[in-house]
Amino acid sequence: MQDLLKRIENKDITVGVIGLGYVGLPLAVEFGKAGLRTIGIDIDKKRVDMLNRGTNYIQDVSDAELKALVDAGTFSATTDFSSLKHIDAVCIAVPTPLSKTKDPDITYILSVNSELERYVHKNLVVILESTTYPGTTRELLQPALEASGLKVGTDVFLLFSPERVDPGNPVYQTKNTPKVIGGVTDNCLRLGMAVYGHVMDKLIPVSSPEAAELTKLLENTFRSINIGLANEMAIMCSKLGVNVWEVIDAAATKPFGFMKFTPGPGLGGHCIPIDPHYLSWKMRTLDYKARFIELASEINSAMPEYVVELVGSALNRGSKSINGSNILLLGMAYKPDIDDVRESPALDVYALLEAKGAKVEFHDPYVNRIKFDSRFEESIKLDMKNLSQYDCVVITTNHTEYDVNAIVENASLIIDTRNATAKLKSEKIVRLGASG
Ligand code: SAJ
16 A cells, blocks of 8 residues: 555556546546546547547647647547556546436446456556445445455555536636545545545545545535525516516625525536436435425426426417417527537427427527437527517527527517526516516
8 A cells, every 4th residue: 555655646657537528538637737647448439539639529628738648648548448457546437317217327337347347456546436326436336346356445445536527617627626535445545635636736535435425416416406496486486476586686695694596497417407316316215205306306397397388378468379389499508608408408498389389499509409309400590680580589598699689679579587688678578487
């Protein structure tokens, strides 16, 4: 253990990163920039070949930095898991999605686990970063590492350290976001901290991998529940004839004990709608119902329908029905100024309106086309003069570049789910969570 610690401290090790996506690639580049020989492992040969040509595909990674690391031979990528034989410390950043029935889908972790079992060797440090249910590290990875007789804590070392990557965040990136880390034993923690000490500005050790796994789940469950509260406030304010956006802005003036969340058409993204279900699933196996998580999920996933009801009653006031109306959705990405449509509620709004007989089109400056089951839909070219041809325009994602004044001027009816039209007054505007 001591000489391994020395080798880590002297950067006399090879680091591996399994999963070269928006978490793994930035992490691998940070290790390379710190002067550590780094091998990226991914099952996607196209990605591996691009990386070995020095071609970047992650917005938060600098093309030049990646190219320099590849040219210097500091970083290389491979699909071959046997590289683990030459790796001293490996970080695992593979996807942990949900299955169709909202249960954890840990197939990616399981397939990495079998490669670990095959190629584990003495003095290997293994750090799982993928968001997962508490217990995964100890219950799944530890047996795989010990199957060959090696012992975690003396021969091989195992930790959990949650990723906190917020793609596109202009302030917080991999290096300057505090890193929580929990080892199966004290030796595991010491070695894991020595590895991350080369790339992270601040390390937050906790007492176990379960504490680290739960830290991540609390962070994102906290968001999902508070967004659920904001959405329910919108529904209540609407019934009370009060503008929820005014109420939230006023509450946000409280300098302590309040954190602003806003309502919207639902919960999108690859983290917030997914991570809390890893915790509620685990609790169900212990015969406990995580009521806040399930209730927030119920409210958040009902928001697309709520928006469609808003559209229906607004059209109705103009003696129109959804059926047969031309409707334009503005913004399909799950949040402003990005191109990611994963779990985007705008997709649900689109499908629900179409199912009710509307002719639906969309525009998104970052999303050229979206896939619906077996067909693709293209973004229209946004021309303000043509907005009046639609019976209704729905602002589903408030991309910064939208000229809201022009939208309100030219459209005949606007359903604003993001308060993008906050500064404007017009009979034509129906705002989520506000009277009228
Ligand atoms: N949303 C609301 N109301 C809010 C905040 C978000 O409706 O008040 C919606 C968004 O429109 C989006 C979804 O919720 O559809 C998720 O939004 P998000 O702001 O949580 O953004 P994400 O999904 O990119 O979350 C990531 C998370 N980062 C990691 O998991 C490492 C989250 O922990 C970050 O706090 C968040 O980015 C961030 O702050 O940008």
